[in-house]
Amino acid sequence: MTHSLHRTGKINDLKSDYIILAMLAAGINDKYPDAKQKLLRVAEILNQNNPVNIIPKPAWKISPVITATFIDIEMVKNVIQTLKQEDLGVSIVISGLISEIQEAVKETGLKMHTIHLSLGTFGRKGLLPSEEILEITTMCGHHCISPQSVKYYVELIKSGKISVENAAKKLLKPCVCGIFNPTRAITLLNKLSGIFS
Amino acid sequence: MEIKADLCIGCGQCVIICPVQAIKLIDNIAVIDKNLCVECSICKRNADCPVNAIRSRRLKWPRVIRSPFSDVISTHRLTGIPGRGTEEMKTNDVTNRFGVDEIGFSIEIGRPGVGTHLGNIELFTTKLTSIGVNFERESPVSALLIDDSGHIKKDIKEERVLSAIIEFKVPLNKAILVLQAIKQIEKNIDTVFTVGVISQVMKDGAIPILDLLTQQEFSVRPNAKVNIGLGKV
Numbered sequence: 012m013t014h015s016l017h018r019t020g021k022i023n024d025l026k027s028d029y030i031i032l033a034m035l036a037a038g039i040n041d042k043y044p045d046a047k048q049k050l051l052r053v054a055e056i057l058n059q060n061n062p063v064n065i066i067p068k069p070a071w072k073i074s075p076v077i078t079a080t081f082i083d084i085e086m087v088k089n090v091i092q093t094l095k096q097e098d099l100g101v102s103i104v105i106s107g108l109i110s111e112i113q114e115a116v117k118e119t120g121l122k123m124h125t126i127h128l129s130l131g132t133f134g135r136k137g138l139l140p141s142e143e144i145l146e147i148t149t150m151c152g153h154h155c156i157s158p159q160s161v162k163y164y165v166e167l168i169k170s171g172k173i174s175v176e177n178a179a180k181k182l183l184k185p186c187v188c189g190i191f192n193p194t195r196a197i198t199l200l201n202k203l204s205g206i207f208s
Numbered sequence: 209m210e211i212k213a214d215l216c217i218g219c220g221q222c223v224i225i226c227p228v229q230a231i232k233l234i235d236n237i238a239v240i241d242k243n244l245c246v247e248c249s250i251c252k253r254n255a256d257c258p259v260n261a262i263r264s265r266r267l268k269w270p271r272v273i274r275s276p277f278s279d280v281i282s283t284h285r286l287t288g289i290p291g292r293g294t295e296e297m298k299t300n301d302v303t304n305r306f307g308v309d310e311i312g313f314s315i316e317i318g319r320p321g322v323g324t325h326l327g328n329i330e331l332f333t334t335k336l337t338s339i340g341v342n343f344e345r346e347s348p349v350s351a352l353l354i355d356d357s358g359h360i361k362k363d364i365k366e367e368r369v370l371s372a373i374i375e376f377k378v379p380l381n382k383a384i385l386v387l388q389a390i391k392q393i394e395k396n397i398d399t400v401f402t403v404g405v406i407s408q409v410m411k412d413g414a415i416p417i418l419d420l421l422t423q424q425e426f427s428v429r430p431n432a433k434v435n436i437g438l439g440k441v
Contacts (some may be wrong), residue, residue, distance in 0.1 A: 014433075016432070016433050017320060020431075022430055024433050028431075034297035034298045035439075036439065039299075039303065039441060041304055041438065066406065074343075092438065096276065097437075101439060102298055102301055102438065103435070104433050104434065107431055108430055112434045113434075122437060123409070123437070124303065124434075125297045125300040125306060125406065125409065125434075125437075126409055126415055126435075127297050127312075127405070127426070127432055127435075128405045128417070128429070128432050129431065130404070130429070130438055131402050131427060132319075133394045133403060134394050134399055134400040134401050135397065135399055136400060138399065145320060148320065148321055149320050154319060155248070155280060157227040159223075160225055184324050185253070201308065207358075
């Protein structure tokens with residue numbers, strides 16, 4: 012999957028949206044006897060640094076990837092620093108603003124190894140929902156969140172039938188990878204429902 | 209998927225949650241448009257149907273191909289790989305799948321959220337084959353190719369999926385041909401697609417493909433995925 016690559020949004024919104032993914036290479040370093048333990052250790056480190064979302068704990072032992080979402084680049088730096096110190100040998104990919112990641116990596120004495128750039132969306136863009144809705148739906152890497160569910164919950168928020176926080180939780184449910192950012196969703200839902208325009 | 213009409217109470221929860229808008233209420237009963245349904249199972253898992261009316265069906269060929277390209281927890285029977293893509297650059301610090309003089313591409317047809325019929329894959333793969341790209345062997349899409357010209361099986365072309373990712377790499381000096389092909393195909397396709405470009409970062413921080421992207425008038429998003437080089441063999 013291209014998981015978090017094509018998240019949309021303005022730079023200010025993206026400043027509070029970072030995903031860290033950990034993975035071992037199939038047939039190479041995932042075959043070592045301690046491979047699973049190393050991946051579990053990464054999951055613990057991610058969990059200790061206040062993620063706003065993380066792949067569900069029961070999946071830690073069976074998933075080939077561990078993912079977590081952060082809203083603060085300082086927490087991302089803490090994670091990188093700890094991973095560097097522990098030298099687990101697990102591949103780490105950070106998604107977010109290139110400029111912020113570049114700075115975070117530099118501060119921790121590392122360098123970017125490989126980058127996956129997004130050139131955006133092409134083709135029949137008239138089929139897409141509004142940019143504001145896409146900012147929410149593209150936070151699920153497999154695009155499991157429907158545009159009409161965003162509209163539905165915005166209407167419920169407007170009519171006072173659900174809180175913004177609960178609406179964000181409901182929207183998050185189909186996304187099983189732990190990369191949907193509920194805190195950013197709350198901000199975006201507030202804007203969409205006119206609470207903060 | 210199917211919805212048991214005799215059980216459905218018309219609450220509409222499945223209508224709201226379907227990512228491709230394949231479910232509609234007709235006479236207060238939820239009905240799935242079988243052509244539009246991509247077999248993602250999101251309705252069954254997440255609609256909280258109060259009467260348990262949403263059921264999985266045992267899918268036959270070729271419809272069964274929809275599920276692994278749409279259901280996030282489904283594994284590709286063709287490849288044994290869960291999800292729609294591969295490790296691509298995520299483990300490049302260990303695999304060196306993309307060398308310093310190579311550029312990787314990930315073209316995801318149907319994303320974000322529009323969906324596609326699998327026939328659209330051929331628009332790209334036939335053109336890319338003529339350019340001489342190296343398709344990622346582990347990719348589920350590569351497993352669909354039946355010849356060296358980039359064709360896929362005829363009987364799956366009409367099958368709709370949430371998205372399909374074409375992954376490949378080319379030497380840096382051929383990347384311009386891929387970028388030109390993307391612009392041509394964009395005019396003829398009936399859905400949307402996203403494009404990702406993979407490059408190693410040079411020791412001085414330079415990203416070799418950036419100049420070419422600018423020359424070819426492609427915009428690069430400010431956010432990206434970055435492998436920070438902590439992986440070890």
